[in-house]
Every structure is written in C-alpha cells, then in structure tokens.
Amino acid sequence: MEKKKNNKKNISLVFPNRMYLFAVPALLLFCVFWVFPVLQLFYYSITNFNGINYQYDFVGFKNYITLFREGTMTNSIKNTLIYAVIIVIGSNLLGLCVAMVLNIKIRGKAFFRTCAYVPALFSAIVVGFIWSYVYMPDSGLIASFLTLIGLDGSKFNLLGNYKTALYGIAAVEIWKSFGTTMIIYLAGLQTVDESLLEAGRIDGCNEWQLIKKVKLPLISSTITINVILNVIAGLKAFDYSFIMTNGGPGKSTNTLMFTIYKIAFTDQMMGKASAFSVVSFIVIILITIFMLIFMNKREVEL
Amino acid sequence: MKRKRIGALALTAVLVLSSLTGCSKANDAGSNSTSTSESQATSDSKEESAGEVTKDNITITMMYSGTAAENDFETEILPKLVKEEFPNITLEVTKLPDDQYYTALKTKLASGECPDMILVQPKYAGANSVIGLAKAGYLEPLTGLKAIELAGVAGRESFVYENDVYAVPSGVTMLGTYYNKNIFEENGLSVPTNWDEFLNVCKTLKDAGIQPIVMGDKDMYVMQFGLYQIAANQVYAKNASFDDQLRSGETKFTDEGTWDKVLEMYKSLYDNGYIQTSSLGLGAQQAIQKFVDGEAAMTFDGSFNAAAITAKGAVEFERGYFPLPGNDAGTDLYAAMAMGAGPAIYSGSKYIEECKAILEKWFDGESDIYKAYADSGRFVVTYGYGADKVNPLFQPFIDLYNDGKSFYWCNQGWPAGTETEMEALFSEAIGGQGTSVSDIVNGMQMKFQELYTE
Numbered sequence: 001m002e003k004k005k006n007n008k009k010n011i012s013l014v015f016p017n018r019m020y021l022f023a024v025p026a027l028l029l030f031c032v033f034w035v036f037p038v039l040q041l042f043y044y045s046i047t048n049f050n051g052i053n054y055q056y057d058f059v060g061f062k063n064y065i066t067l068f069r070e071g072t073m074t075n076s077i078k079n080t081l082i083y084a085v086i087i088v089i090g091s092n093l094l095g096l097c098v099a100m101v102l103n104i105k106i107r108g109k110a111f112f113r114t115c116a117y118v119p120a121l122f123s124a125i126v127v128g129f130i131w132s133y134v135y136m137p138d139s140g141l142i143a144s145f146l147t148l149i150g151l152d153g154s155k156f157n158l159l160g161n162y163k164t165a166l167y168g169i170a171a172v173e174i175w176k177s178f179g180t181t182m183i184i185y186l187a188g189l190q191t192v193d194e195s196l197l198e199a200g201r202i203d204g205c206n207e208w209q210l211i212k213k214v215k216l217p218l219i220s221s222t223i224t225i226n227v228i229l230n231v232i233a234g235l236k237a238f239d240y241s242f243i244m245t246n247g248g249p250g251k252s253t254n255t256l257m258f259t260i261y262k263i264a265f266t267d268q269m270m271g272k273a274s275a276f277s278v279v280s281f282i283v284i285i286l287i288t289i290f291m292l293i294f295m296n297k298r299e300v301e302l
Numbered sequence: 303m304k305r306k307r308i309g310a311l312a313l314t315a316v317l318v319l320s321s322l323t324g325c326s327k328a329n330d331a332g333s334n335s336t337s338t339s340e341s342q343a344t345s346d347s348k349e350e351s352a353g354e355v356t357k358d359n360i361t362i363t364m365m366y367s368g369t370a371a372e373n374d375f376e377t378e379i380l381p382k383l384v385k386e387e388f389p390n391i392t393l394e395v396t397k398l399p400d401d402q403y404y405t406a407l408k409t410k411l412a413s414g415e416c417p418d419m420i421l422v423q424p425k426y427a428g429a430n431s432v433i434g435l436a437k438a439g440y441l442e443p444l445t446g447l448k449a450i451e452l453a454g455v456a457g458r459e460s461f462v463y464e465n466d467v468y469a470v471p472s473g474v475t476m477l478g479t480y481y482n483k484n485i486f487e488e489n490g491l492s493v494p495t496n497w498d499e500f501l502n503v504c505k506t507l508k509d510a511g512i513q514p515i516v517m518g519d520k521d522m523y524v525m526q527f528g529l530y531q532i533a534a535n536q537v538y539a540k541n542a543s544f545d546d547q548l549r550s551g552e553t554k555f556t557d558e559g560t561w562d563k564v565l566e567m568y569k570s571l572y573d574n575g576y577i578q579t580s581s582l583g584l585g586a587q588q589a590i591q592k593f594v595d596g597e598a599a600m601t602f603d604g605s606f607n608a609a610a611i612t613a614k615g616a617v618e619f620e621r622g623y624f625p626l627p628g629n630d631a632g633t634d635l636y637a638a639m640a641m642g643a644g645p646a647i648y649s650g651s652k653y654i655e656e657c658k659a660i661l662e663k664w665f666d667g668e669s670d671i672y673k674a675y676a677d678s679g680r681f682v683v684t685y686g687y688g689a690d691k692v693n694p695l696f697q698p699f700i701d702l703y704n705d706g707k708s709f710y711w712c713n714q715g716w717p718a719g720t721e722t723e724m725e726a727l728f729s730e731a732i733g734g735q736g737t738s739v740s741d742i743v744n745g746m747q748m749k750f751q752e753l754y755t756e
Contacts, residue, residue: 048755050434051429052408052411052435052438052440053434053437054412054438055438070748132585132588135583136583136584136585137584138578138580139592154580157583158583159520159583160519160520160581160582160583160584160733161583161733162730162733162735245520246520246522247726248519248520248522248582248725248726248729249520249522249582249729249733250726250727250729250735262722265401265404265429266719267722268434268717268718268719268753269719269753
C-alpha cells in the first residue's frame with residue numbers, strides 16, 4: 001500500500017522519471033568519447049607509454065619532474081601567456097576602435113564592415129601560409145616595401161628572430177580574429193540607447209566622455225565575452241606556431257598546445273605528453289577561474 | 303532530490319569503474335598481442351617448410367603513407383598487377399597522409415585490426431619505425447626471403463631487429479648538394495672533393511657577390527640535410543657503429559671530435575655568411591624557390607625533392623648534384639644515403655604466406671610489378687631492372703653506395719625526437735642566442751638518454 005503511494009508521488013506530468021532514460025544514449029556517448037579519455041589521460045601521465053607498445057611501465061611522477069627540470073613547461077607557459085595577453089589586448093582594442101568607427105553614419109558602412117570581417121572567414125592554414133610570404137625575408141611583402149621606400153629590407157626577418165617571432169605570429173592571429181571581436185562589439189554598441197547619449201550631450205559631455213562614461217559601461221557584458229573568447233583563443237594557440245614557425249626559431253614559439261603535439265607525435269612520448277596536458281589543464285582552469293571572478297566583479301562595479 | 307544525488311553518485315561510480323576496467327583492458331590487450339606474436343613466431347617456423355599459398359579467393363589489405371598521385375603505383379598499378387600474378391588474391395590498398403597514417407596505424411594495431419601489409423621506416427625513424435613495431439611484436443620476420451637477399455647488406459641492416467629482418471628494403475634516397483652548373487662555370491669552379499675545397503668554392507662565390515648556399519631553416523628539419531652529410535664523413539666513416547655504441551653507452555654525442563666537430567663545421571657556413579643570414583625566417587619551399595630562381599648557387603636537399611628543384615624558375619640553368627664533401631683532404635668521401643620506407647607484414651595477419659608471395663614477386667628485380675615499381679621513379683633502385691637507368695643526377699651517389707661508402711641518415715639510428723632537439727638547439731646557436739656547440743651536444747645527449755628506454 002505504502003509503495004503505491006510512493007509511486008504516485010513521484011510521477012510528474014511535466015517530466016516523468018523514466019524520461020531520464022532518454023538521456024542515457026547521449027550520456028553514454030559523452031562518457032565513452034570524452035569523460036573516459038580524459039580520465040585515461042591522468043592514468044597515462046604516470047606511464048612511459050609511447051603510443052605503440054602496450055607493455056609500458058609506471059614511472060610515477062618522473063614525467064612531471066622532467067618537464068619542469070628541462071624548462072619545457074616554463075617556456076611554453078610563458079610563451080602562451082605572452083601570446084594570450086597580446087591577443088586579448090590587440091584584438092579587443094582594434095575590434096572596439098573599428099566597431100566605434102563603423103557604428104557612426106558613414107558612406108559605405110556595410111562595405112567596410114564586410115572588409116573588416118573577411119580575414120575571419122579564411123582558414124588558419126591559408127592565413128598562415130599567406131602571412132609567411134608577407135613576412136618572408138628579402139623578397140616578402142614587407143621586406144620589398146621597406147626596400148621600396150629606401151630602408152634596408154634585407155635586415156627584416158621577423159619570424160627568424162628569437163625576440164620577434166612570437167609577436168609576429170600573434171599579429172597574424174589579431175589580424176584574423178579582430179573581425180569577429182568587432183562584430184560582437186558592434187552588436188553591443190547598437191544596444192546602447194540613443195536617448196542616453198542625447199541626455200549626456202545635453203549635460204555637456206564631449207565625445208570622449210560619452211565613450212568612457214556611457215558607452216563602455218553599457219557594453220561591459222560585451223567586453224567580458226570578448227575578453228574571455230580571446231583568452232580562450234590565446235591559450236589554445238597552436239595553428240600559427242605549427243604553420244608559420246614550427247615552434248621555432250629554437251623553442252621561441254612553442255606554445256602549450258604545440259608542445260603537447262610535439263612531445264606526443266614527434267618525440268613519441270604519449271606518457272610525457274599526457275603529463276604535460278594535465279599540467280596545462282590545471283593552468284588553464286586556474287586562469288579561467290581567475291578571469292571569471294575578476295570579470296564578474298568588474299561587471300557589477302560598473 | 304535525494305534520488306538525483308544517488309543517481310549522480312551511481313554515475314560517478316560507473317565512470318570510475320569503467321576507467322579502471324579500461325586500464326586493465328589495455329594491459330590485457332598488450333599481453334595478448336605479444337602472446338599471439340609469440341605463438342605466431344613458433345607456428346611460423348613450422349609453416350615455412352610448408353609455405354603453401356592458398357587457392358581460395360582472398361582479400362589482402364595494405365596501408366601506406368603518402369599522398370596518392372595520378373596513376374599512383376601503390377593504390378592503382380600494384381593491385382592490378384597483383385591480380386594478374388595471383389588471380390585469386392585481391393589487394394586493397396589505402397594511402398593516407400603521414401600524420402593520419404601514424405594515427406590510423408596506432409589505432410589499428412591497438413585494436414588488433416591491422417591491415418596485412420603496412421609501410422614501416424628503417425631503424426628508429428618515425429612512429430612506424432621497424433624497431434619500434436618489431437619490438438612490440440607487431441611484425442612478421444621476413445629473413446630468408448629472396449627479396450631481402452637481393453637488397454644488399456646496407457638495405458638489410460636498415461630493417462634488422464634482433465637478428466631478423468622485418469621489412470623489404472625498397473630502394474635508396476640520398477642527401478646531397480644541388481648546385482647551379484652555370485654559376486659554377488662562370489666562376490671557373492668545379493665540384494669540390496673535400497671540405498677545404500668546398501669552403502673555397504663558397505668563398506669564391508661570396509667574393510663574386512653571389513649567395514653561395516640558400517637554406518630554409520624556418521622549417522628546421524632541413525638542417526639535417528647538411529649535418530648528416532658531414533656526419534657521414536666525420537663520425538660514421540671513422541666509427542660505423544657509433545649509434546649502436548650510443549645505445550650501449552660506449553659513445554656519447556659529447557665525445558670530442560665527433561658531433562662537436564660536425565656541428566662546428568656546419569656552423570662555420572653560417573658564421574662566414576655562406577648560408578644566407580636570414581635562413582631562420584625562410585621556409586623550405588621558399589628556399590627551393592630561391593635556388594630555382596638562380597638567386598643562390600647551392601642548396602642542401604634530398605633526392606626526394608628532385609622534382610621541385612629541377613622545376614622551371616625565373617632563369618634557365620643546368621642543375622648538378624654532389625655529395626657534400628665533409629671529409630678532410632686525403633680521406634675518402636662518404637655519402638648520406640638511406641633506405642626508403644618499405645612494406646612489412648603484420649604478425650597477426652591471416653595470410654602471411656600470401657603476403658610473402660606478393661612481396662617476393664614485387665621485389666624480385668624482374669617481374670612486371672618490379673618493373674612498374676622501378677619506373678614509378680620515386681626510389682632509386684639498386685638491383686635488377688632499372689638499376690642501369692638511374693637519373694644522371696644521382697650517379698655519383700650510386701657509385702659511392704656500390705663501393706660501400708655511404709651511411710644511413712643519422713636520425714634513423716636515434717629515437718625520434720633527438721634530431722628535433724638538435725635542430726632547436728642549432729637554430730639557437732645560429733640565431734645568436736649564445737648557445738655553443740658544447741651546449742648542443744649536451745642537449746642531444748640528454749634528450750637521447752631521456753628518449754632511449756631499454
């Protein structure tokens with residue numbers, strides 16, 4: 001008797017319990033192709049698995065220790081952070097400025113908006129390939145231009161120089177991604193109510209004050225999303241290191257993802273690559289948590 | 303609420319369990335594969351005396367790396383010719399780009415679904431290196447096949463693991479120096495035969511305002527092209543088993559007069575401006591373009607890039623090819639030549655005898671398959687049909703090879719990754735990062751010890 005009562009209580013007309021069964025296939029796929037491999041990653045990170053031979057040994061924390069000792073880890077984290085900061089600042093500043101300009105009434109606005117967005121449409125491979133010819137020493141676009149205006153173009157060697165290669169590829173990423181950032185800013189700016197701007201003008205604000213005191217606070221959520229998207233893109237950086245510099249010269253453009261790829265597929269050390277992935281995972285989680293806390297706080301303050 | 307929590311707990315438990323069982327399964331698979339390979343090896347010795355090729359209609363699968371060209375040999379010509387020779391055998395060939403090939407191969411090996419024949423690389427080279435796969439018990443020993451005998455000592459050596467040969471050597475590829483014959487003639491230069499002469503050639507060209515050598519070091523692998531040629535003369539000519547001793551610990555990269563000398567010699571080309579200063583910013587293809595356009599007199603590259611290097615450029619000129627003379631005056635010249643990757647048989651295949659029969663036919667030096675293979679021109683064949691029609695560019699190399707004066711490419715003797723460390727450190731040295739030659743050899747030795755686990 002009591003049992004029956006219980007059963008009755010649990011039947012909901014909106015979402016009966018047995019409907020949970022329908023989540024099982026999706027959940028299963030998710031577990032098999034995502035959760036399980038991720039858990040396995042932790043397991044492999046304490047072995048010396050090479051990807052082929054299944055008779056691997058457990059090596060404890062040796063992989064982690066080597067990574068820190070040989071400096072691969074610090075170098076990659078440093079490069080990735082520099083890259084991410086450049087992308088976030090560059091792409092957001094450029095995107096915001098262009099969005100501001102293209103938000104005022106000018107002739108051919110649609111055309112310019114399209115132009116600014118076109119680079120985002122190309123695949124990274126194409127962009128990387130084209131830009132490696134732009135940066136090519138001696139006879140590339142920039143070098144030829146420098147020669148044309150009377151400067152010494154043969155000295156121009158951005159990707160071949162340890163100090164500049166990372167900035168060189170970051171510039172390409174900015175060129176490709178600022179269009180997307182711009183579109184989001186543009187959408188944000190269009191939500192700003194005209195009457196608020198008018199009120200500001202009546203109160204005697206100049207253009208700069210309007211931007212600083214009215215527009216930016218009103219689009220703060222757009223800024224948040226753009227910054228986070230760019231941070232993610234920066235931390236994931238792989239494409240241009242792979243296509244344009246191959247991590248070089250030396251190890252100056254080895255980013256986190258590129259190093260994982262290199263250890264796993266060139267050095268054939270899946271175990272060590274797993275260890276590296278685990279550490280990257282922790283680093284990225286930490287950065288994300290920090291970003292979320294910081295951004296949420298700021299949004300409320302504004 | 304409570305029920306949800308229980309559900310969540312149960313789910314986590316299932317996850318943890320599934321991960322644990324997954325792990326143990328992986329171990330099982332490993333031990334299984336080895337035990338099958340062992341039983342294969344024992345049953346094989348019995349079969350060899352029988353050596354019967356089935357009369358039933360069967361399908362044999364083969365997986366190769368590379369990109370299929372028009373009228374491709376492996377994917378189009380070979381299956382057709384095999385059908386003519388063995389009417390009951392259908393050969394199915396898949397060809398995948400290198401990276402995909404490695405991934406596919408690993409997955410298929412791990413799941414026990416490997417194709418009957420696969421492409422493997424000599425010694426320790428790459429993810430499909432013959433030693434790596436043979437050690438894991440994935441390959442069928444081919445020692446005793448006629449095709450193996452025909453290939454010669456250097457060929458067999460490249461595919462040996464613990465006294466057995468595991469793949470058929472399929473012709474040689476070489477590293478050398480392409481040069482612009484017209485520029486050489488205009489400056490009254492001839493092909494150098496030792497290191498001093500080579501430096502002289504560079505100096506003469508440089509003084510005449512011509513860039514002697516162009517390299518695309520942005521793609522760091524091209525550094526190997528020059529370095530291995532020098533190493534063949536300075537390291538391996540003096541101690542042919544340098545790499546074997548490296549593994550046993552008798553020799554080290556840091557030994558004086560070995561790799562330090564090689565790196566020093568190669569670096570001097572950069573220090574003197576014989577290789578253009580902007581090399582680290584130039585890609586491999588861009589460097590080839592510069593050579594083809596007549597902007598530099600020489601470039602180090604392999605026979606595998608001959609087509610790109612002999613393509614038409616901005617100016618017409620005649621190309622020549624010589625082994626970089628890394629030898630001291632008065633000593634013999636050695637070339638850096640390697641066996642190309644060759645086909646091997648998966649130890650778990652159901653049709654081992656049939657695969658062997660195909661390989662015997664394919665590499666017998668006279669069958670239609672061999673003729674078509676030699677004519678495809680991707681490898682330089684060293685015996686049988688076509689051996690006398692070698693591209694004249696390669697003739698000086700073949701002569702050295704037949705005299706036994708050639709060594710395999712060094713990276714084939716090292717665990718994969720050692721050479722990338724060398725390249726990274728060498729580019730630091732020429733990129734003005736203050737890395738010295740002794741730093742490079744130390745780094746190489748450290749990386750080698752880390753990667754070599756036995």
